[in-house]
Amino acid sequence: MPEPAERELPGSRPASRTPEPPAPAAPDDTDLESGPRRALATLYGIFALAATARAVVQLATQFDQAPLAYSLSLLSGLVYLAATVGLATQRRWSRPLTLVAVCVELVGVLGIGLWSLLDPALFPHDTVWSKFGYGYVFIPVALPILGLTWWWRTRPGTSGDGDSAR
Amino acid sequence: MFDPVLFTLMAAGLLLAAWSGLWAYLRRPVNTVQWWWGAVLTGLLTVQSVVAWVRLIGPASVPETVTFIAYSAGVLIPLPVGLWMARLERTRWGSVALASTAVVVAVMLLRLWQLWRAGSA
Numbered sequence: 001m002p003e004p005a006e007r008e009l010p011g012s013r014p015a016s017r018t019p020e021p022p023a024p025a026a027p028d029d030t031d032l033e034s035g036p037r038r039a040l041a042t043l044y045g046i047f048a049l050a051a052t053a054r055a056v057v058q059l060a061t062q063f064d065q066a067p068l069a070y071s072l073s074l075l076s077g078l079v080y081l082a083a084t085v086g087l088a089t090q091r092r093w094s095r096p097l098t099l100v101a102v103c104v105e106l107v108g109v110l111g112i113g114l115w116s117l118l119d120p121a122l123f124p125h126d127t128v129w130s131k132f133g134y135g136y137v138f139i140p141v142a143l144p145i146l147g148l149t150w151w152w153r154t155r156p157g158t159s160g161d162g163d164s165a166r
Numbered sequence: 167m168f169d170p171v172l173f174t175l176m177a178a179g180l181l182l183a184a185w186s187g188l189w190a191y192l193r194r195p196v197n198t199v200q201w202w203w204g205a206v207l208t209g210l211l212t213v214q215s216v217v218a219w220v221r222l223i224g225p226a227s228v229p230e231t232v233t234f235i236a237y238s239a240g241v242l243i244p245l246p247v248g249l250w251m252a253r254l255e256r257t258r259w260g261s262v263a264l265a266s267t268a269v270v271v272a273v274m275l276l277r278l279w280q281l282w283r284a285g286s287a
Contacts, residue, residue, distance in 0.1 A: 035259030042251050042263040046244050046270055053240065057232055137273060 033154050040150055041087035043143060047136075048084045051128045052077030058125070066125035072112060073127045076140075079105050083147065099151055106144035109133060113141065169279070171214060176275040178207050183268035186252075190261035196252035204252075204264060208245045211271070215242060218282070228285030237281060241274040 055074035063070060079101050086098030113132035116123045126135050133140025182203050186196060215238040218226075228234045248267030252260040 035255055035257045036262075038251055038255045039259045039262040039266070042247055043266050046247065046267065049243065050240065053236055057236060061232060137269075 036150050037087055037154075040143075040147060041084055043139070044080055044084040044087055044147075047128075047139070047143065048077060048080035050077075051080055054128070066123065069123050069125045069127045069130070072108075072129065076105070076108060076128045079108065087147075095151070098147065102144045102147035102151065105140075106148065109140050109144060168214075168217075172275060172279050175207065175210055175214065176272050176279075178203070178210075179268045179272040179275065182207065183265045183272065186261045186268065187265040190258045190265060193258045194261060195256045195258065196260050196264050200261075200264065201249060201252060204245050204249045204268070207271075208242065208249070211242055211245070215239065226285065228281055230281055230284075234278070234281045234285075237274055237278050241271055241278060244268075244270045244274075 051073060055070055055077050058066075058070040059074060083098055083101035083105065086094050086096075086101055109129045109132060112127060112129040116127070116130040123130055128136060129140055132138060182200065185203075186200050189196065189200065218238050219235070222228070222231070222234075244267035248264040251263035251267075254260070255263065
């Protein structure tokens, strides 16, 4: 792997917003505020799209079959959407919005995960959060934990520049 | 859906996920080969979806047509997002983004295969 090739990607503008040292030094991956935030926003965005699209299709075509499950799917889609907006924006309300969305998500995935195991009859059709999100390789249960971890590590008052930040 | 093609694409997605996941672990940003790997994969996925749609217009049919179309269109979305993020975020976190979108694509391909198999080709 030629080292210089890693600097430039096809289509990336020559003058990037953050000036980088010319030497192939380690990239600034200790900035917990922006990097993980973007990675999380990517995942949340895809889940927002997937859950919302799925719920809309199901509610539109087969609402009668499992009204509760499909309504909850729509709710989960909206929660993912809220978290995505919170992560992707940098406003005063962004971090509070992210926290609320991620907490609702955690409660939702744990609550519905448990509920769907205890009373499967209520969930003849799966939701994103059924059985702790097994249909989505358990990413739904991992996402809020990652989200909360990020939120806590980058909360105001911490230097936010490394795993050792306290 | 042509099984060998679909599984080759799925394997390509998983390999990209493993590779960029390793790159994230090694604190490296996405490199050129990985980026183009994702770009070419997106192109091939597009061809596959278009071929599937053409066959659906023709003789083929699947039980859950709406779901199938949603998945075959949706499978084209994650990788471009991951590639865009890899360009924007020139750190290990760009690799994390690309790796996770590649995993999502592989899972969606599995679901697509199940949906297609349930129908008549």
